[in-house]
Amino acid sequence: MDAEITLRVDGEVRRLTLDSRTTLLDALRERLGVTSPKKGCDHGQCGACTVLVDGRRVLSCLSLALARDGAEVTTAAGLTTDGALHPVQRAFLEHDGLQCGYCTPGQICSAVGMLDEVGRGWPSSVTPDGAARPTLTRAEIAERMSGNLCRCAAYDGIVTAIEEAGR
């Protein structure tokens, strides 16, 4: 079954007709040529496909595209403003938060979404009981980023980068 939807992807309005089985990830990569989000496991286990939908980090591989009709989708490539890197992107470069780079767009989107969650005071499972606001410790970052795997194990640099970007 085909249906037409509209997505706003990295600031640009895109209209497309899709088979109902198409995931948001496949719509972005295969139909729109937006290859920043990556297909790792395609089962919601690795986080490489993470994008921001209406500002929240989600897994595009487990989202049916038709169910996201009208959404604002931001990929890592769309985080730059007038060619200038986002602070999280800059910090990943400065602190070697990557090796092969395949998981990086997902890590970046996840980190941006996660810093916003911390800013809103959302707790994690390692936030001390009764803490009014979470503090961005390395343990907090590791817990909050546990949905993003890095096969090269660049975790030390990733955590440092997020620590700095979150200051």
Add this chain to the structure above:
Amino acid sequence: MKPFTYDSPADAATAVRTVAADPSAVFLAGGTNLVDHLKLGVARPGRVVDVTGLTSTEITEQDGGLSLGAGVPNSDLAADPRVRSRYPVLAQALLAGASGQLRNMATTGGNPLQRTRCVYFQDVTTPCNKRSPGSGCSAIGGYTRYHAILGASEHCVATHPSDMAVALAALDATVRVLGPDGERTIPFAELHRLPGDAPERDTVLRHGDLITAIDLPAPPGDRQRYRKVRDRASYAFALVSVAAVLSIADGVVQDARIAFGGVAHKPWRAWQAEDSLRGARAGHEAFRAAADAELAQAEALPGNEFKVPLLARTLVATLRELTGGQSA
């Protein structure tokens, strides 16, 4: 993936009628489990009915408790100040599950209806009575680390994977359901069922039943804790977990609500442990006796015998934590 029709109806009543009228139809909420199953071939619906936006996304005060709209994302529920202060066991359970991305997608109504992560259930090339009734159980005699030690049957030894559901069972929550014949409520502890000879049915819900809200009564105790033991520190399903809600006065347990996760086909309400604790002086002896009372009925499989002592120790440790070391 098998082709399907995608529906996005205007209201919940239409969604219920649409699913009820089509035996091949399923509801879609956050999609974190269903979309994976569509890819794996575990779910092969002819029609997918999206209920996003059709149920409440609000948390409201109700009769001294809270009513949680089925559309509230798991992340918002865990962050809500009322949930954190009055139902910490629920916030802790939610935060112990999945990842930040998944909690942003998963919903209050969908989370309890996620299906087992039994590797054989998810692998369509192997026999599985839950996926394909009558085909046999590949887990019996197979890899059983994540399988049941309580309430299993010869047909199925799968466990329910949700953390949130364990807390809801301990909190005596109520499920609001909209079905083809109207609205009704189900005590949360009665929502899920044991496998028996029909493991394909996870819950008592009928085809077309839609969860619209989950109601929490006033907090049944001020000491609450969710403790989860798993193979890695984050983003892993429970080997065992304990949700405990206690009231204590003068060192004596007035009331106890306890549920276990990762050990049965449903969130396991530990009624015998609760009975054993009520009226007992809080301390190691009583905690150990409660664990023994509940686990007398445990039946481990070759490969998961470790879960019986692990669960006993996890219960004792959780209760000790809740009683400020009165157990020493």
